[in-house]
Amino acid sequence: MALISAGTKEECNWELPDDLYYHKKDHVWAKVEGGKIRMGLDAFGVWAAGDLAQMRTFPNGRAIRKDHAFGNIESGKFIGPMRSPVSGKILEVNDAVVSNPSMVNDDNYNNWIVLVEPSNAEEDLADLPHGEEAIRSWMEAELEDFKSKDLLNCD
């Protein structure tokens, strides 16, 4: 588990499990489960979006492409895409979460969003942060970027 901290406030400490892979831009996590990939939003992504009010995804059976959106999220003050860490096909959408996205705010790692059958998992996952060191290095750069834009607000 990589614990990333930007301040003493509880909400400015984020846990990113080191057995997951992460889409660097949109903070979508990917968990390898046999030949399938389960996806959701990581803790930092949930923090940045705020209280989620809306979520939309492509339906079951839809082909998706790495780095392309498979859905989007909306909170009171933010809207943004969820880009996929891998290419493949959506096998299952977690309808409970999509219809009540605040479940992601409550528990973002158990409340997954889509289950995907990947078409080229090995290659797609190869360049994504995985393991504590890689996650820490990526997140340090991410925090610096947020700080430089005065977006971190953790003091």
Place this chain on the structure above:
Amino acid sequence: MTESIKVDSPAQLQMSLAAAMTLGLRPGIFYRGATLSCINLLLTYEGGCAGNCAYCGLQRQRDGRFSEKSFIRVEWPSFPLEEIIARIGRHPERVDRVCISMVTHGRAVEDTLAVARSLQPLDAAVSILMAPTVMTRENIVTLKDTGAEIGSVAIDAATEELFDRYRGKTVKGPHEWERYWQCLADAVEVFGDSKAGCHLIVGLGETEREMANTIQRVYDLGANVHLFSFYPEEGSALADREACPPGQYRRLQLASYMIQNGFTSYGSISYDESGRIAGFGVDPEEEKIVIESGIPFMTSGCPGKDKLVSCTRPYGDGPPGDIRSYPFAPNMEDIAKIRMELTESYPGCSELEEGQ
């Protein structure tokens, strides 16, 4: 004996979600990097607001505790006044202005004064969104003497008939049209020219002609117009009503800006038989330049130290995916969309059935 927790103002105040994010009291970032430098505060009382405005999230007859009701699309979390002052003091670079919104409550005037006094040591201008129903002209003078720089009145409805229907007698509300206009006139007199503001909501059922007329009346008084696009507030009596169509709002944003800046006037604007704006009475080249500046379509609100608008209210009158009042300068893509919206066909809000 345990100490009771103070939940009412002035010890406690609600704060807009956007302001709470600005001060780091709530997580989240703004879509497209919008910023806000006005901290919007709202008086809060266990007994709630005595008003019963049909479009407002705080209306008396809506179920739930006052402090837990959403307002202008989002939650307004509650914080102790001391914590708010400490947070503003820690981030002076982020805050140009603090706005205290009163609610209609017997203690609102004295509590607003108490909050305004507490804000005096801060390097931030103070605006008051006044509650005319519980105020006198003398109260306005006292607010100014306590450091308030701008006083605003939320008349909201463009016509007396709509005001009564949604805020007054029809909904058993305490508010009176004439009293609100008198309070605005008093605010201009007390605070000075362009130091008074008037909130107007586009899309409550008025025609564009009616709203343009009211906008002209506000400017003629010497006050500024702060325009909002109607958005149905969950749990309010108008929750099921459609949001104001973008075209109607865009035309009135443009009309308001051009009236304020002397490009046109209510009488020079032309209207079709349904009351829709058909022409702005401005040279087409001039109109094009004004539209392409994007400024008319930005949020209208109180100014900052070196900003046209401090109170940008990011995504306050529409979701971030369907922006009504731009909290930043619209880019070329936005302007292209605005151009299309400006000419969008009816039906507008005024054609919706009455009583929706």
